[in-house]
Amino acid sequence: MKNKKLFGTLFAAVFTCTIAVAHADDGLKVTAEAAENEHGIALSMTVSEEVEEVNMVGNKIIRLVDADSIVPGDRLVYVTTVKNRSQQSAENVAIVNPVPEHTTYLEGSAQGDSATVTFSVDGAKNFDSEKNLTVTDENGDRRAATTTDYTHIRWVLNSLPAKAEADVLFRARLN
Amino acid sequence: MSDFKILRKLVGIPTTVLLLTMMAPNAMAVGTASNTSVTNFATVNYDVASVGQPAINSALVAFVVDTRVDLTVSTDDLAEVAVTPGSNDNVMTFTVTNTGNAPHDFSLSSLALVGGTGAFGGTDNINANDVQIFVETAASGSAGYQLTDVDTHINALAADASINVYIVSDFSTGYSDGDIASYYLNAEARIDNGGSTLGGALVETVGGDTEGSVDIVFADDAGINDAAGDATDSSQDDYQVVTATLTIGKTSSVISDPVNNTTDPKRIPGAVIEYEITVSNGVSGATATSVAITDSLNTEITEGDIAFQTTYNVTALQGISIRHPDSTIPADFYEYTNAGGAEAAGRGAVVADWNVTDTDNVVTVTGIVLDGGESATIRFRVTIQ
Numbered sequence: 001m002k003n004k005k006l007f008g009t010l011f012a013a014v015f016t017c018t019i020a021v022a023h024a025d026d027g028l029k030v031t032a033e034a035a036e037n038e039h040g041i042a043l044s045m046t047v048s049e050e051v052e053e054v055n056m057v058g059n060k061i062i063r064l065v066d067a068d069s070i071v072p073g074d075r076l077v078y079v080t081t082v083k084n085r086s087q088q089s090a091e092n093v094a095i096v097n098p099v100p101e102h103t104t105y106l107e108g109s110a111q112g113d114s115a116t117v118t119f120s121v122d123g124a125k126n127f128d129s130e131k132n133l134t135v136t137d138e139n140g141d142r143r144a145a146t147t148t149d150y151t152h153i154r155w156v157l158n159s160l161p162a163k164a165e166a167d168v169l170f171r172a173r174l175n
Numbered sequence: 176m177s178d179f180k181i182l183r184k185l186v187g188i189p190t191t192v193l194l195l196t197m198m199a200p201n202a203m204a205v206g207t208a209s210n211t212s213v214t215n216f217a218t219v220n221y222d223v224a225s226v227g228q229p230a231i232n233s234a235l236v237a238f239v240v241d242t243r244v245d246l247t248v249s250t251d252d253l254a255e256v257a258v259t260p261g262s263n264d265n266v267m268t269f270t271v272t273n274t275g276n277a278p279h280d281f282s283l284s285s286l287a288l289v290g291g292t293g294a295f296g297g298t299d300n301i302n303a304n305d306v307q308i309f310v311e312t313a314a315s316g317s318a319g320y321q322l323t324d325v326d327t328h329i330n331a332l333a334a335d336a337s338i339n340v341y342i343v344s345d346f347s348t349g350y351s352d353g354d355i356a357s358y359y360l361n362a363e364a365r366i367d368n369g370g371s372t373l374g375g376a377l378v379e380t381v382g383g384d385t386e387g388s389v390d391i392v393f394a395d396d397a398g399i400n401d402a403a404g405d406a407t408d409s410s411q412d413d414y415q416v417v418t419a420t421l422t423i424g425k426t427s428s429v430i431s432d433p434v435n436n437t438t439d440p441k442r443i444p445g446a447v448i449e450y451e452i453t454v455s456n457g458v459s460g461a462t463a464t465s466v467a468i469t470d471s472l473n474t475e476i477t478e479g480d481i482a483f484q485t486t487y488n489v490t491a492l493q494g495i496s497i498r499h500p501d502s503t504i505p506a507d508f509y510e511y512t513n514a515g516g517a518e519a520a521g522r523g524a525v526v527a528d529w530n531v532t533d534t535d536n537v538v539t540v541t542g543i544v545l546d547g548g549e550s551a552t553i554r555f556r557v558t559i560q
Contacts (some may be wrong), residue, residue, distance in 0.1 A: 018394070041221055041228070041231055042231075043217055043218075043219045043231050043233040044233055045215070045216060045217050045233040045236045045439065046236060047236045047238060051420065056490070066240065067238045068390075069190070069241055069380070069390050069392060070213075070238050070239075070240055070241060071206070071240065071241050071242070071243030071276065071392045072206015072207050072243050072276050073206060073243070073394075078215060080217040080221055080233065083398060086223070086365060088223050088224065089223075090221040090222065090223055090228075091221065091222045091223070091225070092220075092221060092222045093219060093220075093221040094219065094220045094221065095217055095218070095219045096217065096218045096219075096220075097215065097216075097217045097218075098215060098216075100213050100214065100215040101213065101214075102207040102211060102240070103213065126251050126406075141517065173507070174206060174207055174213070174240065175206050175207050
C-alpha cells in the first residue's frame with residue numbers, strides 16, 4: 001500500500017512535469033494566441049481635425065473632419081480606443097500617449113470614461129496631476145508646469161471588463 | 176472608430192472645457208514648417224489576474240503639415256510723410272511679414288487712391304510722380320531706403336521673417352499746404368521658385384486633400400485693399416504736402432512830433448514814426464528759410480525825406496530791432512546794426528546775418544528762419560525830415 005501510494009505520488013509528479021514540459025515546448029505559440037484570443041487587448045488610434053462652423057440657423061457648431069488638411073493653428077483630436085477582446089477582465093489598464101511633436105496639448109482636453117488622467121513633463125518617467133507638476137526653468141527655479149511642458153498623457157482604467165472597450169481622447173493644436 | 180462615435184464623445188464634454196478650447200488663441204506668427212510629418216501612437220499596459228502583460232502599441236497615426244499662406248503688410252510711418260513741392264525721392268516705409276509656414280516670394284504693387292480717406296484721416300486729392308517700389312536689400316546694411324535698394328519684389332522671404340518695402344516718389348511744384356496723396360501697397364505671396372526672379376502665383380488647393388502632396392491653404396485676413404483668403408495683404412500710407420505759408424503785416428504809429436511831443440503827435444517834419452513789420456509762418460507750415468523782407472518807404476513818404484534813427488538803443492525803442500523766436504528771450508526785441516555781418520550781441524544762439532540796411536528809404540532784413548507757427552517782428556523808427 002505504501003509503495004502504491006508512493007507510485008501514485010510519483011506518477012502525479014511525472015504527469016505534472018510532462019504537462020509542464022509540453023507547455024514549455026509550444027508555450028510561445030500558445031501564449032501568442034492567448035494574447036489575441038484570451039487576454040487580447042487591441043489598441044487603435046485616430047486623429048481628426050476639429051473645425052468650427054456656423055450652421056444654417058447661425059449657431060456655431062464644432063465638426064470633426066479628416067486630418068488631411070492641417071496647417072499651424074488647427075485643432076486636432078486624438079482618440080485612442082482600447083478593446084478587451086478576451087474573456088477575462090483586464091486591470092490597471094494604462095494608456096499612454098505622447099503629446100505629438102509640433103503640437104501643444106490643449107488644457108483640460110484629456111477625457112476618458114472612468115479614467116484617471118495624469119501628465120508627464122519628463123518623457124513619461126513620472127506622471128502626476130496637472131496641479132502637482134513642476135518644471136525647472138532656465139534659471140534653475142522650479143515653477144508650475146504649463147501645457148507646453150507636457151510630454152505624455154496617461155489614462156488609467158481600474159478595469160476593462162471582458163469584451164468591453166473604452167475611448168480616451170485629447171486635443172492638441174498644431175504649432 | 177466612426178465619426179459618429181467620436182461626436183458622441185464630444186457631446187459628453189463639459190461646456191466649460193469646450194469654451195476653453197475654443198478660446199485658445201488662433202493667431203500664430205509662424206507654425207510648424209510645411210511638409211512636416213506629425214506622428215503619434217498610444218501604448219497600453221495592463222494586468223490580467225494581477226499579472227502584468229506585455230505592453231501593446233497602437234499603429235502610428237500621422238499627417239503631413241500643409242502650407243499655410245499668410246502674411247501681413249503694415250506701414251511703419253506714424254503720420255503722413257511730409258513732402259515739399261518740387262522734392263524727389265520721398266519715402267513711404269512698409270513692413271511685409273511672412274506669417275505662413277513656408278518661404279515665399281512676394282509680388283508688390285502700389286495703387287494711388289483717387290479721392291477717399293487717407294491712412295491718417297485726410298482726403299486724398301493729388302498724386303505723386305514716378306512712383307516706384309523698392310525692397311530693402313540686405314547687402315545695403317543700413318536701415319531705411321538706400322539707393323542700393325533696387326529689388327522690386329521680395330525674394331524667398333522665410334517663414335516668420337520680415338522685410339522693409341519702400342514706396343519712393345517725386346512731387347512737382349505747385350501743390351498747396353495740406354494736399355494729400357494716399358497710396359496702397361499690396362503684397363501677394365508667390366511660389367518661392369528658388370531663383371532671384373519672382374515666382375508664379377500660388378493656387379489654393381480646392382476640394383479634398385491631395386494625398387501624398389502638401390496642400391496649400393490661404394489663411395490671410397482681408398487687408399484694406401484686398402480680400403481674405405487671397406494670399407495678399409495690403410496697407411495704406413499718405414504723403415502730405417507741407418509748404419510754408421508766410422503772411423506779412425505792417426503797422427505804423429506816430430511816436431512824437433516837435434510841436435506836440437508825445438501828446439497826439441502828428442506826422443509833421445521832425446515827427447518820429449515807428450513801423451512794425453510782422454512775418455508769420457502757418458501753424459502746419461514747413462520751416463521757411465532765407466526769408467527776406469524788403470520794405471520801401473518811398474510809397475508812404477511821397478514828399479521830403481526820412482532818416483532812420485541810428486542810435487540802435489532797443490531799450491529806448493530806437494533804431495532797428497527784431498523780435499524772433501530763436502532769440503535768447505523770444506518775447507524781447509534785439510537791436511541790430513548795419514555793420515555788415517557784425518551785428519550787436521544779445522541774440523543768444525542766433526547766428527543768422529540779418530543784413531539790416533537803411534539805404535534809399537529801404538529796409539532789408541535777410542536770413543530769417545521761421546518754423547511752422549513762428550513769427551518775427553521787425554521794428555524801426557524814422558524821423559520825417
